[in-house]
Amino acid sequence: MTKTIIEHITNAKLGEQAAFKALLNHYWNDIYHFQISKTNNENKAEDITIQTFSKAFDKIESYNDSFNFKTWLLSISKNLHIDEMRKTKKETVSLINDLDPSYEITDEAPSPEDQLIIEQNLAQLLTYIKQLKPNYQQVINLRYFQELSYKEIALNLEEPINNVKVKLLRAKKLLSEIIKNSKNKL
16 A cells, blocks of 8 residues: 555545545546446446445444555445345345236326325425535436436536546435434424
8 A cells, every 4th residue: 555545544534525535536446347347237336336435434434454445445345246136136036926927017106195295205305405515416416316427427517527426425425414414303
């Protein structure tokens, strides 16, 4: 490990955002290529890679510097991949069990009551999103409401794709904190 990586890890443990960004930029390709080799699917690889960094950054204080940081990240990523495979297997088994000859297709459209609840939840979510800084609101909007890919968002914002990923990761974390704090007030 280079001296700068060790410094970034130390600074990340102190909560410095620039250190998180530097670590993400330095190790992104390693983790992403590892996931591509496991999943053969760019979207899944990207999602698991983001989850890897999110989990690692949430637990950065537990990192033991007697081990290689990249190895630690790869272990997290491998475990997330295994979890994803288990989830997929469970969903497949559930789907097979559901394919019963007596299986009836029902109307899955939401009832008027369900639709009202969905609209109220969306309105509440939008209220929470409006509490974020404008640059975080923008990436949330582009990703989840306009359903743009990371690449499309990067082009739209004229920023490197890794910056977009870091912003989105941070925006989701802040949004989660806002929601949790508002529920604690109730």
